[in-house]
Amino acid sequence: MRGLVIAAILLAAAPLGLPPFATTLLTEALILGLLAMSLDLMVGYTRLISFGHAAAYGLGAYACGDLLIHTRLPLPFAIFLSASITGIVGIGVAWVCTLAKGVSFSMLTLAFAQLLYAIAFKWTAVTGASDGLAGIPRRVGPFGLTQFQTRNGYYYLVLGCLLGAYAFCRVLVRSPFGAVLRGIRENEPKTISLGYNTRLCKIAIVAISFMLGGLSGALYAPFAGFANTDLLFWLFSGQVLIMVIVGGQGTLLGPIVGAAFFMLLEHVLSQYTDSWALFFGLIFIGFITFAPDGIWGLFRRRVRI
Amino acid sequence: MSTHNAVPRRVLLSSLTAAALAGGGQRWALAADAIKIGMPVTLTGALGSIGTQMRQACEFWAKQVNASDGLLGRPIELVIEDTAGNPSNTVRKAQEMVERSGVRLLTCIVASNEALAVAPKLTEWDAIFVSGDNGDGRLTGESLVPNFFRPNTSGPMGTRAVALWLRDSPMKKFYGIGMDYAWGHNSMDVFAAEVKRAGKEFLGAVFSPTGTKDFSPYITKIRQSGAEGCYLVLAGDDNNAFLSQAKQYRLGDKIQLLTEQVDEGSINAVGDAAVGLIGGSRYSATLDNPANKAFVAAWQKEYGRLPQMFEGDQYQSCIVLQAAIEKAGSIDAAKVRSAMENLIVNSVKGRVEMRACDHQGEQAGFVVKVVKRPGMEHPVPEVVATYPADRITPPCNQMSYDN
Numbered sequence: 001m002r003g004l005v006i007a008a009i010l011l012a013a014a015p016l017g018l019p020p021f022a023t024t025l026l027t028e029a030l031i032l033g034l035l036a037m038s039l040d041l042m043v044g045y046t047r048l049i050s051f052g053h054a055a056a057y058g059l060g061a062y063a064c065g066d067l068l069i070h071t072r073l074p075l076p077f078a079i080f081l082s083a084s085i086t087g088i089v090g091i092g093v094a095w096v097c098t099l100a101k102g103v104s105f106s107m108l109t110l111a112f113a114q115l116l117y118a119i120a121f122k123w124t125a126v127t128g129a130s131d132g133l134a135g136i137p138r139r140v141g142p143f144g145l146t147q148f149q150t151r152n153g154y155y156y157l158v159l160g161c162l163l164g165a166y167a168f169c170r171v172l173v174r175s176p177f178g179a180v181l182r183g184i185r186e187n188e189p190k191t192i193s194l195g196y197n198t199r200l201c202k203i204a205i206v207a208i209s210f211m212l213g214g215l216s217g218a219l220y221a222p223f224a225g226f227a228n229t230d231l232l233f234w235l236f237s238g239q240v241l242i243m244v245i246v247g248g249q250g251t252l253l254g255p256i257v258g259a260a261f262f263m264l265l266e267h268v269l270s271q272y273t274d275s276w277a278l279f280f281g282l283i284f285i286g287f288i289t290f291a292p293d294g295i296w297g298l299f300r301r302r303v304r305i
Numbered sequence: 306m307s308t309h310n311a312v313p314r315r316v317l318l319s320s321l322t323a324a325a326l327a328g329g330g331q332r333w334a335l336a337a338d339a340i341k342i343g344m345p346v347t348l349t350g351a352l353g354s355i356g357t358q359m360r361q362a363c364e365f366w367a368k369q370v371n372a373s374d375g376l377l378g379r380p381i382e383l384v385i386e387d388t389a390g391n392p393s394n395t396v397r398k399a400q401e402m403v404e405r406s407g408v409r410l411l412t413c414i415v416a417s418n419e420a421l422a423v424a425p426k427l428t429e430w431d432a433i434f435v436s437g438d439n440g441d442g443r444l445t446g447e448s449l450v451p452n453f454f455r456p457n458t459s460g461p462m463g464t465r466a467v468a469l470w471l472r473d474s475p476m477k478k479f480y481g482i483g484m485d486y487a488w489g490h491n492s493m494d495v496f497a498a499e500v501k502r503a504g505k506e507f508l509g510a511v512f513s514p515t516g517t518k519d520f521s522p523y524i525t526k527i528r529q530s531g532a533e534g535c536y537l538v539l540a541g542d543d544n545n546a547f548l549s550q551a552k553q554y555r556l557g558d559k560i561q562l563l564t565e566q567v568d569e570g571s572i573n574a575v576g577d578a579a580v581g582l583i584g585g586s587r588y589s590a591t592l593d594n595p596a597n598k599a600f601v602a603a604w605q606k607e608y609g610r611l612p613q614m615f616e617g618d619q620y621q622s623c624i625v626l627q628a629a630i631e632k633a634g635s636i637d638a639a640k641v642r643s644a645m646e647n648l649i650v651n652s653v654k655g656r657v658e659m660r661a662c663d664h665q666g667e668q669a670g671f672v673v674k675v676v677k678r679p680g681m682e683h684p685v686p687e688v689v690a691t692y693p694a695d696r697i698t699p700p701c702n703q704m705s706y707d708n
Contacts, residue, residue: 021404028397121486129487131418131441132392134448135425226422230391267397270387 033256038212044250052113058232060217086214094206132228248294343408362619417441437619442704466670468499481510483538552578588617670697
C-alpha cells in the first residue's frame with residue numbers, strides 16, 4: 001500500500017519534472033495501462049481470454065469523438081458518457097459471448113471486434129470509414145474549465161481516471177464478487193455447484209471490463225485528436241493481451257506496467273530499427289518461457305527475497 | 306525509465322550527426338544551427354514503397370542543399386522516423402519531433418489519413434507541414450488549417466487530368482472497378498460524374514474487398530459490361546493482382562484500362578502486364594523543362610536510375626519549401642507561412658504557384674501511357690497529354706469542378 005501511495009505521488013509530480021514530450025508519452029502509456037487493466041479483470045481474474053478487447057477501446061474512442069465533434073458536451077461528460085455506452089454494449093456482447101466457453105469464447109470476442117471493425121470501415125457518416133475521425137476537439141469543461149485542454153491538465157485527467165478505476169477494480173476483486181470470479185477461474189463447475197450463477201457473474205465482469213476499456217478509448221480520442229479503424233483491429237486486441245501477459249496477469253498493477261513497457265519499448269526500438277516487432281516478439285517469447293508471472297511477478301520475487 | 310535514457314541517446318545521435326558533418330569537410334560550425342525537417346514517414350507496411358520513394362527524394366534534396374551553401378547558410382538535418390502507416394504513430398512521432406527535437410517544419414507524411422490526423426495539431430505545435438504526396442481533397446478544403454501547404458498534385462487534380470483526357474477520347478462507354486472502401490467509392494463517384502458531364506455513358510462499377518487475390522469474377526463482369534474503357538481504383542497488391550490477371554485474360558485487348566494514377570512501383574512489380582495502361586500522373590521523368598532535365602541528370606548520377614513519380618512530386622515540395630524559407634529568411638512558422646502564400650516556383654513540373662486562398666499549388670496535370678521502350682528493363686510511363694494549371698486546379702477550397 002505504501003508503495004502505491006509513493007507511485008501515485010511520483011506520477012502526480014511527473015509533469016513538473018519531465019520534459020513536455022515525456023509527459024505526452026506518459027499520458028498515452030497511462031491510457032493504455034487503463035485498457036490493459038480492464039482486460040486483466042477478464043483474463044487474469046476470471047480466465048475469460050478475450051481476443052477482441054480493441055472493440056471496447058475503439059467503441060469508446062468513436063463514441064467520444066462523435067460526441068465531441070457533433071455536440072457541445074463538455075469534455076469530461078463526453079468521456080464518461082462514452083464509457084457508459086461502451087459498458088451497455090458490453091452487456092450485449094457478454095450475453096452472446098458467454099454462451100460459449102474456453103476457445104469458443106475467445107473466438108466470439110474476436111468475431112465481435114471484427115464485426116465492429118467492418119462496420120467502422122463502412123459507416124462513413126459516423127466513423128469516417130478508412131480516414132477515421134480527425135480534429136476531435138478538447139471542449140471546455142463544465143463551468144468554463146479550460147484546464148483539461150493543456151498537456152498537463154489532460155495528463156491529470158487521465159491519471160485521475162486511472163487511479164479511480166484502479167481503486168474501483170481493487171475493491172471489486174477483493175469483494176465477495178471477486179472471490180466468485182476467482183472461483184470461475186479455478187473451477188467453474190465447482191462454483192456452479194456452490195450455487196452461484198456464474199454466467200451472470202461473467203456477463204457482469206465483461207460489461208465492467210468493457211466500460212473501463214471504453215473509458216480508456218474515450219480518453220484516447222481527444223488526447224490524440226482522432227480515431228480510426230486501427231483502434232478496432234484484431235492486431236491491437238492481441239497487443240493488449242500481450243501487455244497483460246508481459247505485465248503480469250491477475251495483478252491489476254502488472255498490466256499497467258506492461259502497457260507502459262510495451263509502448264515505451266516500441267517507441268525506443270522503432271527509432272533504431274524498422275523490424276522492431278521482431279525484437280518485441282523475442283522479448284515476448286522470453287517472458288512466456290522464463291517469467292510467466294510477467295514484469296510484476298519478477299518485481300515481487302525480487303522484493304520478497 | 307526508458308524516457309530518461311532516451312534523452313541522452315538523442316543528444317548523442319545529434320552530436321554524432323554534427324561530427325559527421327564536421328568530418329565531411331563541411332563549413333558548419335555547430336549542428337545546433339541546422340534546419341531540422343521532420344519526416345514521420347511510412348517505411349513499412351502497404352504504403353512503404355511510396356514512403357521509401359519520398360524519403361529518397363528528401364535525402365537527395367538535403368544532400369544537394371548541404372553540398373552547396375546550405376539553406377540560409379545553415380545545413381539541413383532530416384529527422385526521419387517510420388510510422389508504419391498508422392495515424393496514431395504519426396501524430397505521436399510528429400509531436401516528439403516538435404517537442405523534443407525542436408522541429409518546426411514537417412513533410413514526407415505518406416497517407417492522407419495520417420495527414421488529416423496531423424493537420425489539426427499544427428497550430429498548437431507552431432509548425433508548418435508541407436505535403437509531399439497527400440491527395441485527399443479535404444486537406445485544402447473543409448479540413449484546411451493555416452499551417453498546411455500542398456505543393457503537390459491533389460487527388461481531385463489527378464482525376465481531373467484523366468477526365469479532361471476522356472472528353473477528347475473517342476470512347477463512349479465506361480465501366481469501373483474499385484476497392485471497397487472510402488477511397489474506392491469516392492474516386493469512382495468523381496469519375497462517374499466526369500463521364501456523364503462529358504456526355505458519355507457510365508455503365509456501372511464493381512467493388513472488390515481489400516486484399517482480393519482472385520479477380521476473375523470481376524474481370525468477367527467487366528468483359529460482359531460492353532464498355533470500351535474500364536476505370537481502375539485499385540492500389541498496392543490488389544492493383545498488381547488485377548493487372549496480372551487482366552493480362553492473362555487479355556482484357557486490355559478489348560477494353561482500354563484507365564486509372565487515376567500510374568505509379569512506377571506497380572509497373573515494376575507486374576512488368577509487361579501494365580503496358581497500355583493510361584492514367585493520370587503527378588510527375589514523369591520525361592517532362593521537358595530545364596529544371597527537370599537537371600534534376601533527372603543529377604538523380605541518375607546519384608542512383609543510376611530515373612526518378613519515379615513520388616520522388617519527383619516530393620522533390621518539388623522540398624524545392625517549394627526551400628524557396629519559402631529563403632524568401633522568409635527564417636524558419637519561423639508565421640514568416641514561412643506568409644512567404645509561402647502566393648509564392649511562385651519553377652521546378653521539375655514547371656511553374657507552381659502556391660495560392661493563398663487554400664494553400665494548394667496551382668500546376669499542370671499530366672496523362673501518361675505505359676509503353677515498352679527498347680533498352681529499358683521495365684515499361685515506362687510516357688506523357689501523352691498535358692493540361693495547364695488553370696484547367697487542373699479546382700476552385701478555392703473545393704474538390705470538384707464547375708465545368
